[in-house]
Amino acid sequence: MKFSRAKIVGSRRSLTANGSRKPEVKNSSTCHVTMKQSLIAVLILLFTASLTFAQATVSPVEDELDIRVRNLSQQLRCLVCQNETLADSQADLAADLKRQIREQMKAGKSDEEILAFLTDRYGDFVLYRPPVKRRTYLLWFGPFILLGLGLFGLFRYIRSRREEIQEQPLSAEEHKRARELLHTDSEKEPA
């Protein structure tokens, strides 16, 4: 099925307001799909669904290379629409990057080599799964440190509560005083 083929949004350029410091990308509008646009998209999809089913019998659905490209690009972040994977992104740059990934796969490069190619150019930012290195120790292990601190605090709190609540038996001295107080009270009361 080739649902993703449906071109959802036309190229509406120059959306960025003048003076904005945001770098621009061709078809930058594809990031921001409005209500109306998504409605149109749904209609288009409904309409084309029958067509694509018919098509599927003619052309092979996805070959091995397609699957490899998709699997790899699902681990990568699109730099234009930063919360989209490269696989999902319709941005022009994403298409270019996917083309390069495909070419390099055809040339026999391994996934690791292709990831290195991309991180050399765009940094670790393109990886949805950041590598474990000194700079990312806090990112990877910070949550466990926080969890440890939280547990430590919790145990300390529980222990201190237990000490506070614990029944402290009266000493002999205190017993004697209590009895005296009770006696004097009971003697005075009827008077």
Added chain:
Amino acid sequence: MRYAIPLILFLGLVVFLIIGLGRDPHEVPSPLINKPAPPFQLAQLQHPEKTFSAAEMRGQVWLLNVYASWCVSCRDEHPYLLELSRRGVVPIYGLNWKDKREDAIAWLNDLGNPYVLSVSDLDGRIAIDYGVYGAPETYLIDKNGVIRFKQIGPITPAVLQKTILPMVSELNK
């Protein structure tokens, strides 16, 4: 005392949030800073029969500006590039990114041409080598062909005064 710890935690959170507000998530730091500029040899925009390669710029400090006629912010920074080229402090070369040749030429004829020359990156391959993800972007490259600074988004007078010009004079020493 009872409220001290939550208060300190809260203030810490506030500090982090304020720092977060000041950062632009669209600015992805380039790993290419202080790395050799990726080599390229591309056809020139105005003279497609001639090529230009980054290697020809050895021994010079220069700017490589990524632009396109479809990019609105490029229009914003254009006057500053024109002024910079008039002053002749640093040569500016253009990387015309994923543009139509005739559109780009018309754009330059219309607005003025700050570039010593422009090269056409029609399919965006060289841009990917440079880690370009939007236009405009500008690279400051030193005499040894090493990228020393990258401006993401349009060049502003502030960036020129505070960063680019001081770096250029430093690198030219």
